[in-house]
Amino acid sequence: MNLGRICKLGVASMVSAVAVILSVSLVSAASFTLKIGSGQPMMPLEPINQAHHYLVPTIEKRVAAETSHKVKFIKLWNTVSGPFDVLENVQKKLFDIGLFCACFEPTKTTQLAFHFYVPMVTDDPMTQLRITNKTYKEFPEWEGDVKKFNQWVVGKGTFSSYGLGTKFGWKKMSDLSGHKIAGAGLNLPWLKLLSGVTVIQTNLNEAYNSLQSGVYEGVVIFPPAWKGFKLDEPAKFYTEVGWGATTLYQMTMNMDSWAKLPKEVQKIFHEERAKWEVKTAELATKKYGSSLKALKKDGSTLYKLPYDQRKAMAQAYDGWSNDSAKMLDKKGLPGSKLFKRYLEIAEQDGIKLPHKYNIK
Numbered sequence: 513m514n515l516g517r518i519c520k521l522g523v524a525s526m527v528s529a530v531a532v533i534l535s536v537s538l539v540s541a542a543s544f545t546l547k548i549g550s551g552q553p554m555m556p557l558e559p560i561n562q563a564h565h566y567l568v569p570t571i572e573k574r575v576a577a578e579t580s581h582k583v584k585f586i587k588l589w590n591t592v593s594g595p596f597d598v599l600e601n602v603q604k605k606l607f608d609i610g611l612f613c614a615c616f617e618p619t620k621t622t623q624l625a626f627h628f629y630v631p632m633v634t635d636d637p638m639t640q641l642r643i644t645n646k647t648y649k650e651f652p653e654w655e656g657d658v659k660k661f662n663q664w665v666v667g668k669g670t671f672s673s674y675g676l677g678t679k680f681g682w683k684k685m686s687d688l689s690g691h692k693i694a695g696a697g698l699n700l701p702w703l704k705l706l707s708g709v710t711v712i713q714t715n716l717n718e719a720y721n722s723l724q725s726g727v728y729e730g731v732v733i734f735p736p737a738w739k740g741f742k743l744d745e746p747a748k749f750y751t752e753v754g755w756g757a758t759t760l761y762q763m764t765m766n767m768d769s770w771a772k773l774p775k776e777v778q779k780i781f782h783e784e785r786a787k788w789e790v791k792t793a794e795l796a797t798k799k800y801g802s803s804l805k806a807l808k809k810d811g812s813t814l815y816k817l818p819y820d821q822r823k824a825m826a827q828a829y830d831g832w833s834n835d836s837a838k839m840l841d842k843k844g845l846p847g848s849k850l851f852k853r854y855l856e857i858a859e860q861d862g863i864k865l866p867h868k869y870n871i872k
Contacts (some may be wrong), residue, residue, distance in 0.1 A: 546585050546608040548609040550589050551595035553589060554587075554589040556740025558669060559670075559761040559763070562795055564589065568585045571781065578776070579777060581773070595616050598612035599764065612764075615699060616715070620661065621658060622840070623657060623843075626847075627760055629836035629837070629851070630854065631674075632826045632865075633863060634673075634718065634858065637757045640757035645789075653845065656703050657769070657855070668759050669761035669793075672736060673754060673756050673757050674699065674732055676750070676751045678691075678750075679748070680729060685825060686707075691710065691729050693709050693731070694714035695711065697734070697753070700830070706825070719731050723743060735799075737805035751814075752814070763785070798808070851869070852871050
């Protein structure tokens with residue numbers, strides 16, 4: 513074989529090799545469109561806010577910069593779903609990823625709102641996120657239970673401490689007797705266990721009109737949402753009750769949608785979901801203080817419930833807390849064990865509990 517032919521064969525082989533490499537690259541590179549949605553608006557609620565402003569754009573940028581793939585999110589905040597339907601809509605693939613409060617799923621994901629059953633632990637969102645993550649690490653089945661709905665928990669958003677916004681002033685538990693107070697699902701027992709209170713189920717999407725028209729006179733709520741939904745316009749009193757910060761706003765993803773993502777994209781999701789949790793808690797902390805200042809500036813009367821009243825409330829919840837743990841035990845979840853361990857972890861973290869619930 514002459515030298516010219518050898519050279520031609522060598523060039524041909526190189527061209528063929530390059531073609532194969534390009535072909536493999538084009539096959540492995542892919543674009544993914546993911547629908548992410550909620551049943552509540554984005555601006556007033558920290559978990560959705562930080563999903564919109566941090567998580568979504570960060571994942572899109574990192575995937576484009578660090579992999580051969582592209583991810584594009586379609587954001588459907590409070591457009592095609594109500595607050596009670598997000599879990600089901602992720603299961604049906606109306607959303608690939610959904611954000612919802614576990615308080616709106618009192619039968620299917622009640623365990624993810626367990627803070628309601630053991631309230632008044634800590635008012636600090638970062639502390640709540642930390643002790644909850646420690647607890648969940650020891651009980652992976654707690655979040656893992658949502659797999660039966662063909663989804664997994666991407667992360668959880670933490671809210672600042674719950675208080676009570678009202679159309680009237682009050683200073684102690686007995687002052688609430690005879691009044692109509694609203695809550696959302698799993699926090700209704702906080703009111704039912706207080707003598708003489710008429711309890712009404714609600715959600716934030718309807719609260720303004722209901723307060724204005726007198727359907728009820730108050731709402732269990734945290735300051736950023738009270739101010740963010742402008743509920744201080746029809747009701748001018750806000751009390752810091754100390755029911756506590758809660759890590760209960762879930763972000764779940766359909767398992768089929770997740771399985772389609774390449775490993776390097778999944779890795780970015782895992783890294784950023786943890787950062788989203790922290791940023792959500794940080795924003796909740798920041799907005800708690802700024803919202804109280806804004807409420808005062810705009811003419812609201814603020815009050816902080818004394819420690820003895822907080823303790824009395826917690827004591828009133830003792831039997832219900834134990835019953836709730838047993839209810840979760842019957843569902844095949846380690847309710848009693850997790851409640852006990854959660855309270856132990858809280859005390860180990862330096863938290864002084866107003867009342868340590870007697871979980872038998």
